[in-house]
Amino acid sequence: MNPLRTLSFAALMVLAANASATSFVVTTDAIVGAVAATTDATSDVSSSFKDDKVVLAxxxxxxxxxxxxGAIRGVHLEAALDHIRTTVPSLQANDMQLAQAIISL
Structure with missing residues (x-):
């Protein structure tokens, strides 16, 4: 085999390995960031509304x-969800996440 061809093949293999590792790091960072955002949202609700009568009810x-x-939606839950979203309009959590945060109070 030609030495230039061997060197080219080795260089391509190194570049491909670096690209795969970088792609893995970016994907992992994105997943960890999304999980952290959800955890932060539910912990913000848990700490902010610990003494709120509407939420506790x-x-x-x-x-x-x-x-x-998600099939059973009580009146108290609907009021609490509206109250939370009005109080913290920047909150990025769905109803299930908020309900789980309310339970954890």
Whole structure:
């Protein structure tokens, strides 16, 4: 085999390995960032509304909501979700995440 061809092949293999490692790091960082954002959102709700009467009244409804995978939506839960979204409009959490945060209070 030609030495130039061998050297070219080795260089391509090194570049391909670096590209794969970089791609893995970027993908991992994106996944970890998304999980951290969700965790931050639920912990913000948990700490901010620990003494809020509207949110605390929704704990049973939130448990029913989570247990039924979203099929049962009680009046207290609806009021709490509206209250939370009005109080913290920048919150990026879905109803299930908020219900789980309410349960954890």
């Amino acid at each position: 929704a704990r049973d409804d939130a448990a029913s909501f989570v247990a039924s995978q």
